[in-house]
Amino acid sequence: MSSDGPNKTSGQFHSTKGSVKDTIGSIFGATNLQREGKQEHAAGEAEYDAARAKGYAEGTQDRVVGKKDQVVGSITGDRSQQMQGDIRHGKGETQQDINRKL
Template structure:
């Protein structure tokens, strides 16, 4: 994972790619320790990517629900600004979920 211990798609992709390269070089040269290290790094990168994806989807769900609540409250109270803000947050949540599906 990244230095902040938060899963990162960019860091995950880096580790997956570098791990694949190490594994390939290890396989071609017959250096089993390099191949094993590369496979482990690639697996760690793949796992971190899935974790970052799940975290992003969860954040999108929270934004979508919070936005829907604000939109409904705004509509019920006649507060057009709150309703519009809620709609924007709800749409942001939908986009986050779509990007992390």
């Protein structure tokens, strides 16, 4: 994982790289390379899943704060706050959709 936390791109890269190592190790009977490949693939998958979970949680937070701003803006008549809430709520929904498990 990167120092900034889990990353989907890095996770996919290591997952793929690990699969390639595993395959090459299997073809040539290099058990150490095959074992390293399996480990790197598993670590890449774990990083990808962690990044997706983090993104989903961030989307949830944006939806909740956005909804609060929508409601408070509506009650107080602050159209700017209400519109900012609409935008943040929509951003949160999009982020959740992108990071939802299939």
